[in-house]
Amino acid sequence: MNLSHIEHLGIAVKSIEASLPYYENVLGLKCYNIEVVADQKVKTAFFKIGQTKIELLEPTSEDSAVAKFIEKRGEGIHHIAFAVDSVADALAEVESKGVQLIDKAPRAGAEGLNIAFLHPKSTCSVLTELCEEPKN
Ligand code: CMX
Numbered sequence: 131m132n133l134s135h136i137e138h139l140g141i142a143v144k145s146i147e148a149s150l151p152y153y154e155n156v157l158g159l160k161c162y163n164i165e166v167v168a169d170q171k172v173k174t175a176f177f178k179i180g181q182t183k184i185e186l187l188e189p190t191s192e193d194s195a196v197a198k199f200i201e202k203r204g205e206g207i208h209h210i211a212f213a214v215d216s217v218a219d220a221l222a223e224v225e226s227k228g229v230q231l232i233d234k235a236p237r238a239g240a241e242g243l244n245i246a247f248l249h250p251k252s253t254c255s256v257l258t259e260l261c262e263e264p265k266n
Contacts, residue, residue, distance in 0.1 A: 131214060131219075131220050131223050131224070132214065132215055133212040133213065133214060134212075134213045134214070134215075135181045135182065135212075135213050136181075136182045136210060136211070136212060136213075137182065137183065137211040137212060137213040137243070137259075137261040138176075138182060138183035138184060138185045138211045138261075139182070139183075139184055139185065139207060139209075139210055139211070140185045140187050140207070140208040140209040140210075140211065140257075140259070141184060141185065141186050141187065141205075141206065141207055141208060142187050142189075142196050142199050142200050142205055142206060142207075142208040143186050143187065143188055143205050144188065144189075144200060144205060145188060146164065146173060146175045146186050146188045149175075149186055150175070153177055153184070153186070159177040159178075159179065159184070160177065160178075161175050161176065161177055162176055162177070162178065163175070163176040163241065164176075165240050165241070166190065167239065167240050170194065170195070170196075170239075171189060171190050171191040171193070171194030171195075171196070171197075172187045172188060172189055172190060172194060172196050173187075173188045173190055174186065174187055174188075174240045175188075176240075176241065185211075185240065187208055196208065208257060209247070209256070209257035209258065209259050210256055210257075210258055210259070211245070211258075211259035211260070211261050212258070212259070212260055212261065213261050213262070213263075214260050214261070214262055215262065216262060217236040217244050217245065217246050217260045217261070217262045218235065218236055220246075220260050221233075221234070221235070221236070221246055221260070224248060228252070229248055229249075229252040229253065230248070230249035230251055230252040231246065231247075231248060231249065232246070232247035232248060232249050233245070233246035233247050236262065239259075239261065242264060243261045243262060243263065243264070244261070244262045244263075244264055245259055245260065245261050245262075246259070246260050247259050247260075248260070
């Protein structure tokens with residue numbers, strides 16, 4: 131599989147508003163997009179560092195995956211996302227190597243990317259996302 135770079139790191143926070151001053155005033159990053167991903171029940175905020183982004187994830191519902199994560203483990207790094215040429219091809223490859231998939235097929239994620247998650251039980255306990263720029 132050809133991973134080109136770390137597309138983003140997902141960080142679970144209780145409140146984007148309360149977290150922004152650290153990222154903007156201390157680290158000097160600029161939040162360039164805030165977007166709700168309704169089907170994932172999260173609000174997201176994005177910052178760029180080189181080719182990589184930081185994605186803050188605030189739950190919008192108590193039953194969201196991110197709300198459950200914060201309840202169990204507290205705020206902090208939630209997932210790593212790798213950029214690939216083709217999420218569908220990468221899913222087929224990792225599944226053939228015994229990795230448990232959360233998403234069996236690519237779906238729409240934040241920022242217009244096609245994405246899919248791999249289960250942390252098969253990825254050394256790090257929730258892993260594969261991302262692909264849509265080809266129009
Ligand atoms: N990183 C590592 N391990 C995680 C995890 C994470 N982010 N989230 C859950 N787990 C672990 C739990 O600690 C638990 O481990 P134990 O069994 O050892 O206690 C196990 O996975 C099961 O966790 P759970 O709380 O019972 O939750 P579920 O099984 O209901 O769901 C998961 C876990 C990973 C399948 C679910 O969170 C998921 O589907 N995540 C992918 C989607 C997602 O996270 N969306 C939000 C971001 C959206 C975006 O970026 O757009």
